[in-house]
Amino acid sequence: MxxxxxxxxxxxxxxxxVMDVHGVGYRVFCPNPYAIAKAEGETMVYIHHHVREDAIQLFGFPTRDEQKLFRKLIEVSGIGPRVALGILSGGSPEGVITAIxxxxxxxxxxxxxxxxxxxxxxxxxxxxxxDGIGDSMMATGLFAATTTAPAASGGDVWSEVREALKALGxxxxxxxxxxxxxxxxxxxxxxxxxVMKRALKMLYTG
Known part of the structure; x- marks a missing residue:
């Protein structure tokens, strides 16, 4: 695997x-492909290798926490890989875990x-x-906003997104x-x- x-x-x-690994192109489905593609040069993606009778698929994540949470999610009845990927695209691992x-x-x-x-x-x-998934990031309080009610205005949401994007450089x-x-x-x-996902897409495509 x-x-x-x-x-x-x-x-x-x-x-x-699609990642070029020693001359082989691997198609990797991701919660936010634009965030992964932003990295210049080589990037490392943690993989869940999903095998079915009719398909072999790779699902990729920038952190071990997301990889672990994805694997836990697909153990839940009614949640397949595509739904689990959608969950991680709509909320951070820490936000989803705290909500649970x-x-x-x-x-x-x-x-x-x-x-x-x-x-x-x-x-x-x-x-x-x-237990143990997302503990380091949850301890910082960076993701508390994802488990509460939406901010009072679009500008309030953007202020949090802006700080996170500045931290990315x-x-x-x-x-x-x-x-x-x-x-x-x-x-x-x-x-x-x-909003973060939308902004990253705009920043990547220019």
């Missing part, structure tokens, strides 16, 4: 990247593909099985340019993670 891949991203689509611990069904049902019954199964099946000029377009598309019900 493949545990991780290291190499440059040579192709990008909305749902996946807090039995926050309101947050969980806002994730793609998750209804009330599935959210209840997630809580029942995973609440006692997530983007300049004030780049972020001001993106906000001029993005501010017309951000609403109070949007989560920080959803």
């Amino acid at each position: 493949i545990d991780f891949l290291r190499g440059p991203v040579v192709h990008l689509e909305n749902e996946y990247v 611990y807090q039995e926050n069904i309101t947050f969980l049902t806002k994730l793609p593909g998750i209804g009330k019954k599935t959210a209840q199964r997630m809580i029942l099946d995973l609440k006692d099985k997530l 983007y300049t004030d000029t780049e972020l001001d340019r993106v906000w001029q377009t993005l501010k017309h598309e951000v609403f109070p019900e949007d989560t920080v993670d959803a």
